[in-house]
Amino acid sequence: MQPRTIVAAGKCSVRSEVASWSRASPTASRRHLSSPxxxxxLCEFLHEASSHVAALGPDFAADRDRLDGLRxxxxxxxxxxxxxxxxxxxxxxxxxxxxxxxxxPTAIVPLTSIPTFLRGGEELSARVLFDEGKPEERFAGxxxxxxxxxxxxxxxxxxxxxxxxxxxxxxxTCPAPILEQGVALIDTPGIGSIFRHNTEATINFLPQCxxxxxxxxxxxxxxxxxxxxxxxxxxxxxxxxxxxxxxxxLDEDERRTAVAFLQQVLCEQVGxxxxxxxxxxxxxQGLAARQRRDPAGWEQSGMAQIExxxxxxxxxxxxxxxxxxxxxxxxxxxxxxxRRLRLxxxxxxxxxxxxxxxxxxFEKSLARIDEQQIVLLKRxxxxxxxxxxxxxxxxxxWLPKSRRFFEEVVRECERQQGAQWSEEPTRxxxxxxxxxxxxxxxxxxxxxxxxxxxDALLPHRRRADELxxxxxxxxxxLFDVPFEPxxxxxxxxxxxxxxxxxxxxxxxxxxAIPDSWIxxxxxxxxxxxxxxxxVLEQVEYLVTRNVGDLRYSMLENLKRSVREFREALxxxxxxxxxxxxRALDSALGRRTKxxxxxxPEIARLESAIAxxxxxxxxxxxxxxxxxxxxxxxxxxxxxxxxxA
Ligand SMILES: Nc1nc2c(ncn2[C@@H]2O[C@H](COP(=O)(O)OP(=O)(O)OP(=O)(O)O)[C@@H](O)[C@H]2O)c(=O)[nH]1
Ligand SMILES: [Mg+2]
Numbered sequence: 001m002q003p004r005t006i007v008a009a010g011k012c013s014v015r016s017e018v019a020s021w022s023r024a025s026p027t028a029s030r031r032h033l034s035s036p037x038x039x040x041x042l043c044e045f046l047h048e049a050s051s052h053v054a055a056l057g058p059d060f061a062a063d064r065d066r067l068d069g070l071r072x073x074x075x076x077x078x079x080x081x082x083x084x085x086x087x088x089x090x091x092x093x094x095x096x097x098x099x100x101x102x103x104x105p106t107a108i109v110p111l112t113s114i115p116t117f118l119r120g121g122e123e124l125s126a127r128v129l130f131d132e133g134k135p136e137e138r139f140a141g142x143x144x145x146x147x148x149x150x151x152x153x154x155x156x157x158x159x160x161x162x163x164x165x166x167x168x169x170x171x172x173t174c175p176a177p178i179l180e181q182g183v184a185l186i187d188t189p190g191i192g193s194i195f196r197h198n199t200e201a202t203i204n205f206l207p208q209c210x211x212x213x214x215x216x217x218x219x220x221x222x223x224x225x226x227x228x229x230x231x232x233x234x235x236x237x238x239x240x241x242x243x244x245x246x247x248x249x250l251d252e253d254e255r256r257t258a259v260a261f262l263q264q265v266l267c268e269q270v271g272x273x274x275x276x277x278x279x280x281x282x283x284x285q286g287l288a289a290r291q292r293r294d295p296a297g298w299e300q301s302g303m304a305q306i307e308x309x310x311x312x313x314x315x316x317x318x319x320x321x322x323x324x325x326x327x328x329x330x331x332x333x334x335x336x337x338x339r340r341l342r343l344x345x346x347x348x349x350x351x352x353x354x355x356x357x358x359x360x361x362f363e364k365s366l367a368r369i370d371e372q373q374i375v376l377l378k379r380x381x382x383x384x385x386x387x388x389x390x391x392x393x394x395x396x397x398w399l400p401k402s403r404r405f406f407e408e409v410v411r412e413c414e415r416q417q418g419a420q421w422s423e424e425p426t427r428x429x430x431x432x433x434x435x436x437x438x439x440x441x442x443x444x445x446x447x448x449x450x451x452x453x454x455d456a457l458l459p460h461r462r463r464a465d466e467l468x469x470x471x472x473x474x475x476x477x478l479f480d481v482p483f484e485p486x487x488x489x490x491x492x493x494x495x496x497x498x499x500x501x502x503x504x505x506x507x508x509x510x511x512a513i514p515d516s517w518i519x520x521x522x523x524x525x526x527x528x529x530x531x532x533x534x535v536l537e538q539v540e541y542l543v544t545r546n547v548g549d550l551r552y553s554m555l556e557n558l559k560r561s562v563r564e565f566r567e568a569l570x571x572x573x574x575x576x577x578x579x580x581x582r583a584l585d586s587a588l589g590r591r592t593k594x595x596x597x598x599x600p601e602i603a604r605l606e607s608a609i610a611x612x613x614x615x616x617x618x619x620x621x622x623x624x625x626x627x628x629x630x631x632x633x634x635x636x637x638x639x640x641x642x643x644a
Contacts, residue, residue: 039074039077039319039323043071045615045618046071046330047071049067049330050064050071052608052615053333053334056608059582059583059586060340062575062579063333067333070329070330070333073322073326074322077318077322078182079182079211079311079315080184080208080210081186081209082205082209082213083185083213084213084215084233085214085215086216086229087111087189087191089245089246090106090215090245090283091188091215092104092105092106092112092187094243094245094286095185097286097287097290098185098307099118099176099179099185100176100287100290101176101290102291103124103144103147103148103151103174104116104187105149105156107156109158111158111190112187113155113157113189114154114155114189115170115187115188115201115205116151116170116186116187117171118171118172118174119171119184120176120179121173121179122173122175123140123142123173124172125139125172125173126139126172127139127170127171128167129167129168129170132166137154151170154170155167178311183315191225191226191229192223195436196436197436197438200442203232203440204439204442206237210238210239210314211239211310212237212239212241213241213243214233214240214241216242216244217249218254218258221258221261222262227265227270230270234270241277241306241310242262242266242277242279244262244278244279244280244281245281245283246282246284247282248282258280259278263275263276279306279309281301281305282301282303283301283303285301286298289301290303327620328620330619331620334612335484338612338613339472339481339482340579340580340582341608342482342609343479343481343584345609347479347588348587348590348602349602355587358479361478362580365470365474373464373570373573376467380566380569383460384559386456387452388555391449391551391555391558392551392555394448395550396547399544401441402437402438402441402543403540403543405437407536409426409429409430410429410536413425413426422531423531423534427535438546442550449554449558453558453562457562457565464572464573471577471580
């Protein structure tokens with residue numbers, strides 16, 4: 001799109017320029033931008049702003065990229081909605097119903113063992129990622145049943161017991177209206193089954209979800225495992241909705257009783273202050289209704305309510321927060337553009353000798369800021385070493401903790417089996433407990449590591465902000481261009497996919513048949529001692545390997561987080577320095593022209609400043625752009641552009 005204002009600048013006055021811009025897009029933008037749900041209007045605004053900024057020349061390419069990045073972020077925004085619950089409550093069926101297609105495997109035995117992440121797409125497809133460099137597996141094709149069959153090979157306990165295939169992540173796309181609206185659905189392994197690591201893995205990835213549907217059913221009523229899980233989930237999830245599934249088994253009276261019972265438990269045992277709303281549905285009937293395109297059946301199944309009330313609510317709520325953040329960031333980018341335009345204008349108007357002198361002073365001070373940046377980066381390096389030591393120390397502590405835990409598992413087996421104590425069931429018990437124990441350890445470690453990292457890096461982030469502010473203050477002092485410190489730090493960074501890892505913790509393997517034969521030849525006490533020695537050797541081996549993996553994962557996470565932090569930090573300081581330098585260079589370059597030749601140049605820049613200010617006011621009508629009068633562009637005609 002050809003930018004309207006700036007290309008034409010220089011041929012007309014600032015007043016007519018800005019006035020014509022205002023006429024071209026009257027109050028419409030203002031009205032749209034103030035409505036948080038209107039993502040298309042905000043996208044259009046960002047596109048327009050980006051075109052204006054791009055037309056200012058290559059020195060503004062990074063600002064244009066930032067505006068384009070915001071637009072991209074807005075477009076890609078998704079609400080991550082997980083479906084949680086005890087095994088066999090109908091979670092996978094509920095996701096299928098919301099999609100209108102049976103793409104996830106379902107069964108009457110505990111099944112889903114690995115989370116599946118579903119996004120919108122033009123056709124059905126899936127991708128399975130593995131640990132240890134194994135090539136990914138892909139599916140594409142129109143057949144939902146074939147996709148379900150493909151997924152069943154990887155995400156089910158029966159086909160991939162204890163994740164022996166080493167699956168790390170499973171993603172699928174599906175052309176479904178709910179996914180196109182911006183919801184991403186995550187089907188999760190059931191909690192409380194005999195596969196305890198499934199429960200722990202689900203708990204570990206809760207912080208990556210925006211909200212969850214917690215699925216229960218009347219038969220059996222909510223269990224102790226669910227209550228315990230909910231106590232945890234409540235702390236980690238901002239939004240939790242309750243679904244009573246399999247309502248088709250119940251008549252009206254039974255439904256009322258089941259809902260009342262569930263609400264009572266949620267208040268008395270989970271700690272809700274007032275009874276949360278419970279949605280009664282039949283996911284199975286809902287899916288069937290969707291498949292035969294029967295809107296009345298869909299409504300009757302109760303699923304329509306979930307779609308309407310929960311999903312719409314979540315999307316709007318999330319959009320509102322994001323809308324505000326994007327507007328403020330767009331306003332900050334435009335403020336920065338405006339600041340540099342002013343700097344160039346100010347420099348063009350300055351006597352040449354004075355300009356040279358000030359640029360020299362500016363460069364001298366920048367060298368000092370550069371040095372401080374190097375000191376800052378050294379401190380971040382030292383912080384990384386300190387944090388890595390702390391991760392290593394904590395990992396060491398997991399060794400005795402896990403030894404104690406598994407020695408107790410061994411003792412418990414011995415107690416239970418008495419004189420019949422044998423090796424094989426003990427190894428099985430260790431194998432069953434190992435992934436769950438380490439999933440929990442992983443969750444605890446990650447939480448601690450994140451807290452420590454945040455506390456450690458915050459002062460350095462502040463110091464970097466101070467250095468950036470110093471560059472701005474320098475410009476303010478030398479060139480009289482006002483500086484506005486950023487109002488708040490808004491992080492829009494969000495992983496496209498939740499970054500959970502499905503770990504493959506090491507567990508027991510081969511039985512020791514020959515040893516157990518020999519054992520029979522010994523008296524009971526000796527036999528037990530032999531078994532104990534062998535299983536404890538095995539415990540030691542497994543515990544050491546798993547703690548090693550835990551430590552490796554944590555150190556890798558730490559390295560990645562610090563690297564990203566360092567890049568963001570140096571990036572923002574360097575950007576501020578470079579762009580300011582370029583604004584000055586550009587002014588110095590133009591100063592070789594004679595004064596008369598500069599007049600249209602200055603008029604063009606002033607007109608651009610007026611346009612950028614106008615854009616800022618739209619992005620952030622209550623922001624401070626309006627308060628900051630622009631001395632060089634102050635023009636009676638600008639009054640029309642005052643704050644809304
Ligand atoms: N009657 C009835 N049966 C249902 C309903 N929803 C699911 N089921 C059945 O319940 C069984 C379990 O369904 P799944 O969707 O596999 O349950 P899940 O919660 O994903 O199970 P896991 O993955 O093992 O945790 C299947 O036989 C489904 O057909 C429902 O609304 N009504
Ligand atoms: Mg399932």
